[in-house]
Amino acid sequence: MKKFTNILLIIIILFVIALGVLTPFTFFSKKHPDDVREFTDRITVTKDVLGKVDPSSTMLHKTVSYEDDYTVAYSWVFEGTDRNKIVGMDPAQNVFLTSIIISDEDFNVLYSTVAGSIMADTTLHLKPGTYHITFTHHATRDSFIEFAKEYLCSAEDAEAMADAYDFDNFVTEGEYEMNYYLKFAPKTNARMFSMWFSLFIVMMFLVLVLLCASLSSRKNNLPEFDERQELIRGKAYKTGFFATLILIGIAIIIDSTNLLPFLDSTLLYGITILGGVLVFAVYCVWNEAYFGLNQKSSSVMIILAFIGIMNLFIGIMNYFKGNMFLNGKLSFGFMSFVCAFCFIVLFVTMLLKKINNKIDEEQERNEPVEED
Amino acid sequence: MKNLKLKSARAAMDLSQQDLADKVGVSRQTINAIEKGDYNPTINLCRAICKALGKTLDEIFWEE
Numbered sequence: 001m002k003k004f005t006n007i008l009l010i011i012i013i014l015f016v017i018a019l020g021v022l023t024p025f026t027f028f029s030k031k032h033p034d035d036v037r038e039f040t041d042r043i044t045v046t047k048d049v050l051g052k053v054d055p056s057s058t059m060l061h062k063t064v065s066y067e068d069d070y071t072v073a074y075s076w077v078f079e080g081t082d083r084n085k086i087v088g089m090d091p092a093q094n095v096f097l098t099s100i101i102i103s104d105e106d107f108n109v110l111y112s113t114v115a116g117s118i119m120a121d122t123t124l125h126l127k128p129g130t131y132h133i134t135f136t137h138h139a140t141r142d143s144f145i146e147f148a149k150e151y152l153c154s155a156e157d158a159e160a161m162a163d164a165y166d167f168d169n170f171v172t173e174g175e176y177e178m179n180y181y182l183k184f185a186p187k188t189n190a191r192m193f194s195m196w197f198s199l200f201i202v203m204m205f206l207v208l209v210l211l212c213a214s215l216s217s218r219k220n221n222l223p224e225f226d227e228r229q230e231l232i233r234g235k236a237y238k239t240g241f242f243a244t245l246i247l248i249g250i251a252i253i254i255d256s257t258n259l260l261p262f263l264d265s266t267l268l269y270g271i272t273i274l275g276g277v278l279v280f281a282v283y284c285v286w287n288e289a290y291f292g293l294n295q296k297s298s299s300v301m302i303i304l305a306f307i308g309i310m311n312l313f314i315g316i317m318n319y320f321k322g323n324m325f326l327n328g329k330l331s332f333g334f335m336s337f338v339c340a341f342c343f344i345v346l347f348v349t350m351l352l353k354k355i356n357n358k359i360d361e362e363q364e365r366n367e368p369v370e371e372d
Numbered sequence: 373m374k375n376l377k378l379k380s381a382r383a384a385m386d387l388s389q390q391d392l393a394d395k396v397g398v399s400r401q402t403i404n405a406i407e408k409g410d411y412n413p414t415i416n417l418c419r420a421i422c423k424a425l426g427k428t429l430d431e432i433f434w435e436e
Contacts, residue, residue: 226398288401
């Protein structure tokens, strides 16, 4: 049982170290210079404008530098509406129907849709060049049918599609602010972990398991703890576990209420896990239960300082390479700084404890013994 | 409560905390914690300490 616990412990420690070392390297993957592009446009629709919108169009241009599969996401919402909560919006509120056409330099249509889909997600294979994105607004049935016949389907199908929209009840009075949003993201970048990287992680994990099994067979390599240290480690596990639970609770609240909109969810939960591990490690170090009786702290401290500084350095590189923010949010690239922070905190705790121990030993040596 | 009997027995044998810790197979901090009264050792560790110091359990751990 003890052997199994030791194996498990080594797996966890190695996995955390591997995570700390490997995480920064996931961001060395090739990125396109025109990484993700978002277009937003705002149109004020008034009673006067509505009369002219039939059809009316806005054109944007996007230049693609690298051939890739691009994810196109598109939505339009009324001013003040949460873009993420527009599913089920009443179509009768429409002041007009918006369609989008993506065409190449020669105006060959690559993609077209209508606003009925509210949020469209599609993949386009784009070669280097300039592309035109045209928003067309239809306030009447006839206008829409003309558009659908030209870009979407047959005349019969266009009639059937038009029936799905209640053009007669479109709001034609008042003022409306409409937000248009279009996002182009190369799929290579959208995939955080590619299939090969996932396979690499699985292989690494298997290698770690085999390594741990091999190490555990050599008894001398395992840390040995005395009874006080075992007790402290049990308390540390408990503290770390509750700290993780609390942090997960906080993370869920932050994530669900969008309290910190600049934080990516993946990063948030990554911080949670590292936070729990850090609490365990600091508790053990401060209570002299991190290193076994047969272990030296100096070499571990050097490794921790090295990993911490390396993560800090990679984090700074990520910042200057522009990998720190994605869609205006702190992305997983920030994890390097979090890892660096954890390793440096651990290093500083060990250093303080070491100094504290030196003073303690000196005092013990010089203290006169009180006889009973 | 501080365990002064242990401290004086150790000093009488001219042993440092580290020396005693090595003899009984625990860390220096564990011996320090016992002497300071921050940790109550198990009976097994008490016996090991007594054997290392050539004392009985009563002499080191019995409070009068």
